[in-house]
Amino acid sequence: MTISIYGDTGSGSFRRVLTAAKHMGIEFEHIPxxxxEGESQAPEFLTINPAGRVPVLVEGDTVISEASAINLYLAEKFDSPLLPKGDARYETIKWMFWAAEHWRVFSSYLFNERIGKRVMGVKEDPTMVEFIFNNIRANAAVLDKHLEDKKFIVGNQVTLADFDIAAPFSQMARTKLPYAEFPNIMAWQQRLLDEVPAWKETKQLLDHRMDSAFSAFGITF
Ligand SMILES: N[C@@H](CCC(=O)N[C@@H](CS)C(=O)NCC(=O)O)C(=O)O
Incomplete structure (x- = not known):
């Protein structure tokens, strides 16, 4: 049965799934x-995901939204080491939850403040930006310490947790996230780009999509 994955290559959430699918060598169809253009809020799309967000996977009667859930589904189905066995499996899942609750949320807020508002011609709110930066720095300190003696998030092998936690880097050039203050995080991110071809490939797709779309609004970064 065909695996269809809905998404926009400019989306960091779609990038997590696109990277995992490419890394696993899965055959799938990308439905843009x-x-x-607001297609995530179009009535036809809302019948697939009432939350109006990408990515979504459809395979026959199986419909899954939320990038982490999709990646867990694919990694289990294809028995990929991106979801290791034993204790490392739960360490991977732990960091995926951490990424959702303590990490990506603040970079999403920053994207809304710095990019979303700019597109709408609204100024960013400095109090909100300060709140976001305080949270990002506090959580980045935890992550930086964790990465002090590790190649990837869960030891020496790349897992789904790496893609979930690395996703905010997708917009760093545009939102000016303060990760450069954290050397172990920066080194890990570079390692992902150097050692995981799919991560590098999806970065190029995302940058191209973002930069060409925003230049149409007269916005450059
Ligand atoms: N928690 C979701 C987040 C998905 C999400 O926020 N997607 C954004 C793009 S990165 C989206 O589809 N936005 C469209 C909209 O809000 O209409 C996941 O991990 O998949």
Whole structure:
């Protein structure tokens, strides 16, 4: 049965799934959803995901939204080491939850403040930006310490947790996230780009999509 994955290559959440699928060598069909054209809120798309967000996977009667859930589904189905066995499996899942609750949320807020508002011609709110930066720095300190003696998030092998935690880097050039203050995080991110071809490939797709879409609004970064 065909695996269809809905998404916009400019989306960091879609990138997590696209990277995992490419890394696993899975055959799938990409169904583009143009977020800048509002296609995620179109009635046809809302029947697939009432939350109006990408990515979504459809395989026959199976419909899964949320990038982490999709990646867990794919990694289990294809028995990929991206979801290791034994204790490392739960360490991977732990960091995926951490990424959702303590990490990506603040970079999403920053994207709304710095990019979303700019597109709408609204100024960013400095109090909100300060709150976001305080949270990002506090959580980055935890992650930086964790990465002090590790190649990837869960030891020496790349897992789904790496893609979940690395996702905010997708917009760093545009939102000016303060990760450069954290040397172990920066080294890990570079390692992912150097050692995981799919991570590098999806970065190029994302940058191209973002930069060409925003230049149409007269916005450069
Ligand atoms: N928690 C979701 C987040 C998905 C999400 O926020 N997707 C954004 C793009 S990165 C989206 O589809 N936005 C469209 C909209 O809000 O209409 C996941 O991990 O998949």
């Amino acid at each position: 959803v143009d977020l800048l």
